[in-house]
Structures are given as structure tokens and as C-alpha cells.
Amino acid sequence: MWGINFSLVSLLLLLAVQQTSALNAVNCASTKGFSVVSSGKAAPIWVGSDDWPGVQRAASDFQSDIQQVTGTKPSLTNFTTTSKVSGTPIIVGTLGKSSLISQVVKNAKINVSAINGTWEAFWAGEVSNPLPGVSQAYVIIGADKRGSIFGLYTHSESFGVSPWWWWADVPIKTSKSLFASGCQHGTPSVKYRGFFLNDEQPALQNWAQEKFNNNFTSTPFNHLFYTKIFELLLRMKGNYLWPAQWSSSFAVDDPQNQFLADYYGVVMGTSHEEPMARSTPNEWNEFGSGPWDFTTNAANITAFWKEGVERAQPYETLYTVGMRGLGDLPLTNGENINLLENIISIQRGLLTDANPGVNITKIPQMWCLYQEVQGFYQDGMTVPDDITLLWTDDTWGNIRRYPLANETSRSGGAGVYYHVDLVGPPRDYKWIQSSQIPKIFEQLNLAIVRNATNIWILNVGDLKPYERDTEFFITYGYNHTIYNTTNLDASFVIPWAQREFGLSASKSATVAEIVTNFTRINAARKPELWNSTTWSLTNYREAEWMLNQYNAIAAVSTTIYNSLDKNTQPAFFQLIHHPVQASANLAAIYIQAGYNNLRASQARLSTNNLADEVQTLFEHDFDFETEYHTMLDGKWDHMMDQTHVGYFYWQQPMTNSMPLISRVQTKKQALPGPMRIAVEGSQGAWPGDNQNDCSQGYNCPNPTIVLDNFTPAGSRFVEIGAGGPNTFSWTAGSNVTWLKLNATKGTITSSNPETRLLLTVDWSKVTGAQYANLQINATAKGQAPMNQPITFIANNTVVPSSFKGFVEGDGGISIEAAHASRNTAANGVQWTNIPGYGRTLSALTPLPADGNGNTGFAAGSGPVLEYDFFNFNTLANGTLNVTTYVSPSFNAYGDDRRLAFAISIDSGSPQVQEFMPLTPPASSPAGWSGNDGFVANSIVSVNTQHTNISPGSHTLKVYAMEPAVVIQKLVINTGNVRYAYLGPPESIQV
Incomplete structure (x- = not known):
């Protein structure tokens, strides 16, 4: 489906993180070097009395940080020329402001040319003979006021004090001794x-x-x-x-x-x-x-x-x-x-x-x-x-x-x-x-x-x-x-998790996966925009997959949370666990409400179980809020007051309101009898009438299920449910040996109101398209026996052994953009993968963005992605429809540099797609706004038609033309692509 394997990603991230250093790539601490604290003695801190007040104040924080890390408090002196000199000090100050630093630079012959006159840079290191009577010192020199301040706080962070020590209750890492190794940072990238x-x-x-x-x-x-x-x-x-x-x-x-x-x-x-x-x-x-x-x-x-x-x-x-x-x-x-x-x-x-x-x-x-x-x-x-x-x-x-x-x-x-x-x-x-x-x-x-x-x-x-x-x-x-593009987890999220929670590299890599997965779901569509039909309840098992995905993320988060000591749990709860658990719970509220309404339309008794579950989940939403507000003796009381369930328009609701749910009468049996049958992919239910059984809505034929051997799910299912309070026994069987059922009999009661029958195929026994008659029978005390026939079609499609690529299955071909058969650069520019970006896996964009002389490419001349695919069917007259899922972006390089890419199949002429219309700068393009617009859906669907395509092996090509185009996924409709919010899951690749 759309998911990610936690253990595999953990391994990849663990290998990557071993190459990284501190969070901001500046680490001022070491296991040896200048002794900040050792054997219960701390180096004194000297700051020029004429330095900036902010530097002197930050030096006080630095003093406190060292004490919190080691339990030993260094002295802090506003140093003047008459101050008594003793010990091996840490000397802090600003070039051009601190007379103390001027003297130190001169005496120790420190070369400060790299930072002198720069913006917010600093240098730190051990020097000899900085002042009369002082043989050694550790010096932190700022190019300006904030350069000195950043130098101090960079050391504090290296020693074990997170910037979020107060704002997120991140525990300070303790150690009996501290050593500084020297470090520096130049002018920041952004002023x-x-x-x-x-x-x-x-x-x-x-x-x-x-x-x-x-x-x-x-x-x-x-x-x-x-x-x-x-x-x-x-x-x-x-x-x-x-x-x-x-x-x-x-x-x-x-x-x-x-x-x-x-x-x-x-x-x-x-x-x-x-x-x-x-x-x-x-x-x-x-x-x-x-x-x-x-x-x-x-x-x-x-x-x-x-x-x-x-x-x-x-x-x-x-x-x-x-x-x-x-x-x-x-x-x-x-x-x-x-x-x-x-x-x-x-x-x-x-x-x-x-x-x-x-x-x-x-x-x-x-x-x-x-x-x-x-x-x-x-x-x-x-x-x-x-x-x-x-x-x-x-x-x-x-x-x-x-x-x-x-x-x-x-x-x-x-x-x-x-x-x-x-x-x-x-x-x-x-x-x-x-x-x-x-x-x-x-x-x-x-x-x-x-x-x-x-x-x-x-x-x-x-x-x-x-x-x-x-x-x-x-x-x-x-x-x-x-x-x-390749190191955002390894260089930021993993070191961040290590710093905030004191986790090992492997557990920090798991935290990075949690962050990637839950922010992917929440960014694909903001939780405030979720409703009970956001994810398809019937197609591609999307809603079910979403629920399972969030449950898996929440379970991993819970495991890590439970493994932490009591001092670390509040930080993990605020930064990881609460957003994961609360988001997972909200997703479950909406998804189960959707299933509840669907079950009601199908006259299934499980409607009521789901109604109860939604009610429980809805009340549980407040429990997460309460847990946040009451931890640490209420330190963060009210910080989660924001309402978020039951939006009626763009503005926040005045209170949380549960999505609409339905109930069926517990004592009344459905008109057709005690058994209800629902088949995968349909909102209908049999026997009896249902508007979704066929277009007429009544006197509909029995259901038909189709499965081919390249369907990603690999199976189909039938749900057998109670249509009321009466217990019934059921049996299931078919007239062929190649259709496999995970169960052939069972009992449905009001307390156990439904079961899922999983249908698979022994493809070694199927040639081409073959039909089976599946019979589901029910017997209930005092009632006539029931029988529901289902036609099952198994289609064993075959590709040549020489073919490598994606194969049509379940009516289409779905491809993650990152999984190109070939990725060819042009003039130093290449489609580059950004892991973790987008709604399903990752995204590709042409980089460097200023490549090719900072100009675009003509259609068909730029970097090209090629995707080999094999189709068995086409739409009318040999047509294939291709939907390219593109991230929302503006024509951000000006009206004469419209966002564009080109797309073709085989040797067909590249079709130029300038998918973002030109609009006045004060407005947004058509399709941008609204609850089903580009930003709400976090995607722009670019649709193209390609004609004269025969069944067989082909290559889909995507050409870069302009930077800032970000492609996430491609879906080729060969005749039966159905709606799903995320699109169909990726097709099987051979």
C-alpha cells in the first residue's frame, strides 16, 4: 500500500546519522581539552565590565547552565583591569566593545580576521598568556553582541542544555565533568x-x-x-x-x-x-x-x-x-x-x-x-x-x-x-x-x-x-x-531527538520515522479539514489503511514513551507523543464515523458498535487535552485549548462537536433477513435493495468481484454481517479449487455482529480470465435459509519475462515519482528526490534550482524521468489518461517563467503542462481555494491524455522545464482507476 517499513527506514537513517555531528554542526564540547569543570572545580568566567549588557546577561545563563549540567557553579566576574587574577578562566567578550577582549586578543596574538567586522560570528578556543599572570584561558569571542551571545549558547547546547529546556521541559544532560574543544561559526546565512x-x-x-x-x-x-x-x-x-x-x-x-x-x-x-x-x-x-x-x-x-x-x-x-x-x-x-x-x-x-x-x-x-x-x-x-x-x-x-x-x-x-x-x-x-x-x-x-x-x-x-x-x-x-535533500533526518531530526530525549541513534532514527509519518498524514490534509469521507471507505482499503497506519505510529510512539524515565517523558509527550496520539484519535473519530454511516445505509447491526466507538473516541479527545494541561502540576494548562473537531466554515468552531453518527434499531431485523453481505469496493449490500447495488437501486443483480494477479492488495474481501438481533450460522464455498477462503463457516450474533471473509487465488491454477460462483448461506432459528451468490472473476495477466517495470493491476498503474526506471540529467540539472516530502512517499524537483544558467529548458530537452510500464487495457480508441500529482506551487519566478513540465509516452511529442494559471499577484489561481482546492488537498492533479497506445510495454517520460515544480506521483488510468484521496497505492513492479 502507501506505508513505510519502520525497521528498514530505521536502519537507513541509523547509517546516515553516524556521519553527523551536533544539531547546528557546531560542537564545542569534547571528552578532553580545556577543563570547564573537573574534580568538582569549575573554571571561572570573566566578562568585560564594559561589554554589552546582553552578553553579560547571557554569561549568567552560561554560568547557570554549567551548574545545572555538573552540579558545580563557576564564579562569574565582571572583569576590569583591577580585578584579581587567579585560576584558568573562560574569558567572554565582544570585539570592538570589550576592553578585556581587546587585551586578550593582543596579548595572546589571536587571529580574529575571520570574524572581525562580521555579523553575529564567533570564535572560541584555548589560548596561552591572554593576560598578565594568566598562562592559559579558554576564550569565546563574538564579532558583535549576538556573536558573543551565540557563542555562549552554542557551548551550553554542546554541554547538554537544549534551547527548549524551559519551553518543552527538555531534561538537562548531566555530567560531573565538562571539557571544551574550541569551535566557531561564521556569519549566518540569513541576517x-x-x-x-x-x-x-x-x-x-x-x-x-x-x-x-x-x-x-x-x-x-x-x-x-x-x-x-x-x-x-x-x-x-x-x-x-x-x-x-x-x-x-x-x-x-x-x-x-x-x-x-x-x-x-x-x-x-x-x-x-x-x-x-x-x-x-x-x-x-x-x-x-x-x-x-x-x-x-x-x-x-x-x-x-x-x-x-x-x-x-x-x-x-x-x-x-x-x-x-x-x-x-x-x-x-x-x-x-x-x-x-x-x-x-x-x-x-x-x-x-x-x-x-x-x-x-x-x-x-x-x-x-x-x-x-x-x-x-x-x-x-x-x-x-x-x-x-x-x-x-x-x-x-x-x-x-x-x-x-x-x-x-x-x-x-x-x-x-x-x-x-x-x-x-x-x-x-x-x-x-x-x-x-x-x-x-x-x-x-x-x-x-x-x-x-x-x-x-x-x-x-x-x-x-x-x-x-x-x-x-x-x-x-x-x-x-x-x-x-538527503540529510534532513540525519542532520536535523535525529540529532534533535538525541538532544531532546537522550535517545540512542537507533531510537532517534525511529523518532524521525514517527515525525515523517505523522506529519505526512497531517500535511496531506490538515486535521481541521478532515471529515468522515476524507479517505475512501470503499476503494483501495484507503480509510482502513489510514487507520492502521496511525495506530502503528501511535504504538511505536507509546513504546518509546514508556521506555523513557519520568524526567524525559514530559518533553517527549509535548514534542512527539501528544501530537501523534491526539491526531491518531481524531483520525479514528472521523474514519469510524464514516464506516458508521456506511454500515447504516447497508442495514448492518455493527452500525451501533461503531457509533459507540465514535462516542468514546470523541470523549477521549478531551482526555489527551487534559493530560497535556495537568502534567507538571499544570505548567501548560490551556495550551491545548484550541478547538479542532467539527468545523462548519473556515473559522474555528466555538466548541468541539462530534461528527454525525447513525444508529439502527437493535430489536428490528433488516427486511431481507438476518444476513447482510457487503463486498469490497462497493457501498452496496445484499440481499435486498440498496441504491449502491446498481444504478437502478432495486432488482439489482448479484455482486461481482474481480481480482487480477497484479492487484497490489493481493486479495478481495466479503463482509458477512448481522442485519438485526437474530443469531445465524453461515457457510461459504465455491465451485472451483483455485479460489481460497480464509474461513468456510461461522456464527454471527448481536455481540459479534460481523466477520470478514478474505478471498485469494491460487494463480498457478488460473489461465486468463476464469469465473467462480461463491455461495454464502445462512441459517437462523425459525427463519427460512438464506443464500447469497457472488460471481468471482480471476484474471491471470502475463507480462514477458524480459520486461522490467510497473505492471497494470486493478485497472491502472500507480507510480511513486521517486521510483523512476531512469533519471537522466541535463546540463548539470537533475530531478532530485526529497525523501518524506508529500502525501505518500517523497517528491522530485529539478536541482540545482539555479542550474542551466538560471534559465528553463525547452520541452523535451531538460532532465527526464522515465517510467517503464506494461498495460493490458486502454480506454476508448487506445487512450491512456495520466494524472501527475504535483505539489501546490506558484509561478514564483515571475509571469514569464510559468511552472511547467512536459510529459509523453514513448516517442510521442512532449505535452507541455503549464499547470498553474497566470493570475493577478493579489489573488490565487482558480482551484487554489475551497475545501477541495489545491491547498486543502495539498496537491494539484495535472491530467493529460495520450492516444494510440496499444497494450504492451511502454515508457512514460516526464521532462523538467522550470525549477520549483515538485512531482509526487503518477497514475495511469487503463480503465478502472477509482477515487481515493491519496490516489491508488503503488502498482507492483517486476
Whole structure:
């Protein structure tokens, strides 16, 4: 089917992880080297008294980290020239700021040319004679304030302190001794890296209200809350924050917020719709005068912005410029390019006035091209070159546009605003993890190629439960060179699991599989979009497979959770176990509700068993929430308040509501008698009438079952069920020896209301298509005997022994894109597999994305994937329909570089598929939105017809034309491809 073998993948990942180092590829610890702590003695920590306050504060964290790891607390000294010198110290400081570091560099003759004058770089190592009277020292030198801070936190992480030690209760790894080995890191790949707390009701705000509310601030988002955020951000090597906006005003609610952000070393910004360091709508509603309309109220709005600039001026701030409507809406009156150009000009004047003597180009500014704003820019709006253009995704993880070739050299550069959480159409998704790290990597890799690396900001909603996604986003921005398409698990997820849970490499590889599998299911369709018919209840056993898949993932997670000590279980529960268990339970609610409704239409007594199960599962959903809220004495109470069951439209429901279920009367027998027969692949039931038995709905023929020897499932089934309270005995048999039944008799009762009869074929006894008559008989006390005939057709198809490839089975040929017969590069570009990306297995995209001279390929000239297949049938007139499953993507390289690939069979002319229509930049293509649109389904189905195809051996070819095309799967319809959300399972390959 669609599944993954846990043990095989574990082995592959284990082999890969043995090649990796620390999570961010910088490991400052060793088993020998400079003694940080040994024999109960700790090296003292010296920090220059004239260094940045944030560096001195981070040094205090470093001191505490060492104590928590070893139980020994080092001394921490604000060192001056008059300080007493003793011991073998750790000396920390910033080039150009710390006089202590200046002296150390000079005395020890340290070559700092690699980091001097750079952004956020650091160097650490052991040196001789750094100060008079000091023969040896370990020195951590930052190129700037955050370089020093990152150097300290990199050592802390190497020593065993996770950035999530508080926010996810990750245990600190203890050791009686610590040694440092020296390490360094250059300028980060992305200049500003951070996240956006957004849509904070109901979870984050309710939690913060309980934990941080006091009598001194009007909201819980005060400095007690934000200093926890600042520390986490810096420990992850992030530096940029958009604060919560809808229920608070960062700079107003607590006067210490802005000061402490700067003190810690965090660059503050405001969201895409909050200009000039002021909160909207909250601050405007409280302090503004008149309408939020620049065409009629310019003076008041300008004065409002002026106060924001002057308030933020003392602190490190990245200013959002431009303007949107109040409450994250488009501008309404006077919405035009000239207006926005004037607005930005006025805003830059305010910045100049507040920073006398400072060149405006040196003041960090950002204009977010969100929704309609992107249209203004692409329609010709003039934007000063030094303003960073922040390109956005579609709020579903698909970046709408990247800088074009003529935009990549702007002095202000470009960036990306990305989402792993959303309030908005077609459906909110803010309950549980539902993004895939491989997809985040693929989208951000394109941003790197297009030089959109000045700002990366991630919408994380409530922050929890998106811890892993958040850290990957920031870590990738810190050093993108660590990662490629083949090592995302080995270089990130597995080291992450080892760091967070102290697991072995093999168990960490299993955790990586859990992450891959459950995020694949949740990303294929967000849980908020699930319903009782999301997965087919009748075709390809899809719903059944989905239920089994999630149960298997949950079982593996449970095994690991139970193996952990009590100190580690809370972290594993938050980061892995809860999202897996809660998601599996929700999937079961919907799937069993679907089966319940199907059974009711089939007049089966098991309808009631399933109704009871759905009710139990629905109540159990709250138990997972309660477990989350009560662990650790209620530390995370309210953090899972988000409703997620029973959406009626795009917005969150006001409470969870169970999907509709049906019941049948327990004392009434179905009209045809006590026995109900359902056959695989049909919603109907026999005997009697059912609208799904045939098109007429009554007087329908007996059911027919067809099985060929290349059907992936390898069998068919018949379900024998109770049609009421009466017990009956059944027997089953056929008129041929080649049809095998897993049982030939049994008893159905009200407490055991159904059984599954599995039908297989001894293919050695079948030639061509052969027919069998299967008879199922029932006898019940006091009733006439029942008999239900079923026609079974076995079709033993044959391929030449010389053929290698995929074979038609069950009416079609389904191929995972990664399983090409041949993959041929062109001009250094090749279709490249991204494991774990997509709905079923993986995905292929042409890489490098800037290959072939950063131009596309003509149809048929680019890299080509070839899939050999053998078909026995065609549609009318030798036609085959091919559906290519492509990831949702925009024409992100501009309207003259439409997403495109070409497809053909054999020597047929390649058919060019420009599958994403051209649309205005402020809108989405037709088919994008809605509950059955591209983003809801996480796929674009590209359909092509190929004619004059005879039965036999053929080759399907897929040619690359443009980068950013991501292909997941190909399905060839030879006559009986049925609907399934994920498409048919992969065909048999010989």
C-alpha cells in the first residue's frame, strides 16, 4: 500500500546519522581539552565590565547552565583591569566593545580576521598568556553582541542544555565533568531570523493569563512572559521577533518589554500590517484619533507613527513600513500606488527625524508584500532600494514569489514570511503539527537560491506545538549549508531527538520515522479539514489503511514513551507523543464515523458498535487535552485549548462537536433477513435493495468481484454481517479449487455482529480470465435459509519475462515519482528526490534550482524521468489518461517563467503542462481555494491524455522545464482507476 517499513527506514537513517555531528554542526564540547569543570572545580568566567549588557546577561545563563549540567557553579566576574587574577578562566567578550577582549586578543596574538567586522560570528578556543599572570584561558569571542551571545549558547547546547529546556521541559544532560574543544561559526546565512506570535487566542493567551498575569500590566504578555521568549529565541540562534498582536500592545502593555528586548539582544519588529513599531489595531483603537484612512486622516496617523518611531529609536528595531487596513484587511479608500509611495516617503521622513545624522539607508526597514500589497509592487510601485522586500507564502507554506533575477541585488535585499499556523480560509489550522520539514526546506532552498536571505520570519501561532518546525526554520537560516535533500533526518531530526530525549541513534532514527509519518498524514490534509469521507471507505482499503497506519505510529510512539524515565517523558509527550496520539484519535473519530454511516445505509447491526466507538473516541479527545494541561502540576494548562473537531466554515468552531453518527434499531431485523453481505469496493449490500447495488437501486443483480494477479492488495474481501438481533450460522464455498477462503463457516450474533471473509487465488491454477460462483448461506432459528451468490472473476495477466517495470493491476498503474526506471540529467540539472516530502512517499524537483544558467529548458530537452510500464487495457480508441500529482506551487519566478513540465509516452511529442494559471499577484489561481482546492488537498492533479497506445510495454517520460515544480506521483488510468484521496497505492513492479 502507501506505508513505510519502520525497521528498514530505521536502519537507513541509523547509517546516515553516524556521519553527523551536533544539531547546528557546531560542537564545542569534547571528552578532553580545556577543563570547564573537573574534580568538582569549575573554571571561572570573566566578562568585560564594559561589554554589552546582553552578553553579560547571557554569561549568567552560561554560568547557570554549567551548574545545572555538573552540579558545580563557576564564579562569574565582571572583569576590569583591577580585578584579581587567579585560576584558568573562560574569558567572554565582544570585539570592538570589550576592553578585556581587546587585551586578550593582543596579548595572546589571536587571529580574529575571520570574524572581525562580521555579523553575529564567533570564535572560541584555548589560548596561552591572554593576560598578565594568566598562562592559559579558554576564550569565546563574538564579532558583535549576538556573536558573543551565540557563542555562549552554542557551548551550553554542546554541554547538554537544549534551547527548549524551559519551553518543552527538555531534561538537562548531566555530567560531573565538562571539557571544551574550541569551535566557531561564521556569519549566518540569513541576517534576521525569527518568529511571529499570532492568533494567540484561545491557547497562548489563556495560558499566559494564568501564568504571567500580575497587577502591574494589563495583559499577560509582559516582560515576565517575553524574557522567556527572548532567551529561547537567542538559544536557537534567532534574533528577530514579531510580538503577539491581537490581544496586546508590546510597547504599551509593559514599559519594560522594549527595553528588555534590546537588553537581551533581540531585534524587535512588528507584523506585516503594523507600521512604524506600533500595534494595530490595539494601539490605534486606544490612542488614535479618527479613521484608519490616510486619505482623510493623514495628520493623526502620521503623529501616531511618529510616537512609535520615537519610542523605538533607543532600541534595535527593524521597522515595518507601508500600510494595510485596520485589522489585517486590505486598504479601502484611496487604495493606489501613489498613496502608498507617499506613505512610505512620510514614514522614512519620520525615521530620519528620529535619528539625526544617521543615513536613512542604515536604518533597517521592511515592506511586507502580503496579499494585495504584492500587487502594488508588481504593478510598478517604486520602493527605495534599501528597504527589504519581504515576500510571503500563501499562508499554507507555498511561497507566492521569489526575487527575480533583476531584484536579487537590491541593497535592502529580500526575505520570506512563512506560516506553520493560520487563521484564515479555506480553514484555520492551529491545533497540531501539520507541516513537513522537507517541504519547508524545499521552499526556503528556493529563497536562498534567489537571495531572499535578509529576513526570515515564521508565523508560529501559539509557538507550541510547533517547537520542532520553529527550530528547523531558524537553524536552517543560521546555517543553510548543513542541509540538503538527503540529510534532513540525519542532520536535523535525529540529532534533535538525541538532544531532546537522550535517545540512542537507533531510537532517534525511529523518532524521525514517527515525525515523517505523522506529519505526512497531517500535511496531506490538515486535521481541521478532515471529515468522515476524507479517505475512501470503499476503494483501495484507503480509510482502513489510514487507520492502521496511525495506530502503528501511535504504538511505536507509546513504546518509546514508556521506555523513557519520568524526567524525559514530559518533553517527549509535548514534542512527539501528544501530537501523534491526539491526531491518531481524531483520525479514528472521523474514519469510524464514516464506516458508521456506511454500515447504516447497508442495514448492518455493527452500525451501533461503531457509533459507540465514535462516542468514546470523541470523549477521549478531551482526555489527551487534559493530560497535556495537568502534567507538571499544570505548567501548560490551556495550551491545548484550541478547538479542532467539527468545523462548519473556515473559522474555528466555538466548541468541539462530534461528527454525525447513525444508529439502527437493535430489536428490528433488516427486511431481507438476518444476513447482510457487503463486498469490497462497493457501498452496496445484499440481499435486498440498496441504491449502491446498481444504478437502478432495486432488482439489482448479484455482486461481482474481480481480482487480477497484479492487484497490489493481493486479495478481495466479503463482509458477512448481522442485519438485526437474530443469531445465524453461515457457510461459504465455491465451485472451483483455485479460489481460497480464509474461513468456510461461522456464527454471527448481536455481540459479534460481523466477520470478514478474505478471498485469494491460487494463480498457478488460473489461465486468463476464469469465473467462480461463491455461495454464502445462512441459517437462523425459525427463519427460512438464506443464500447469497457472488460471481468471482480471476484474471491471470502475463507480462514477458524480459520486461522490467510497473505492471497494470486493478485497472491502472500507480507510480511513486521517486521510483523512476531512469533519471537522466541535463546540463548539470537533475530531478532530485526529497525523501518524506508529500502525501505518500517523497517528491522530485529539478536541482540545482539555479542550474542551466538560471534559465528553463525547452520541452523535451531538460532532465527526464522515465517510467517503464506494461498495460493490458486502454480506454476508448487506445487512450491512456495520466494524472501527475504535483505539489501546490506558484509561478514564483515571475509571469514569464510559468511552472511547467512536459510529459509523453514513448516517442510521442512532449505535452507541455503549464499547470498553474497566470493570475493577478493579489489573488490565487482558480482551484487554489475551497475545501477541495489545491491547498486543502495539498496537491494539484495535472491530467493529460495520450492516444494510440496499444497494450504492451511502454515508457512514460516526464521532462523538467522550470525549477520549483515538485512531482509526487503518477497514475495511469487503463480503465478502472477509482477515487481515493491519496490516489491508488503503488502498482507492483517486476
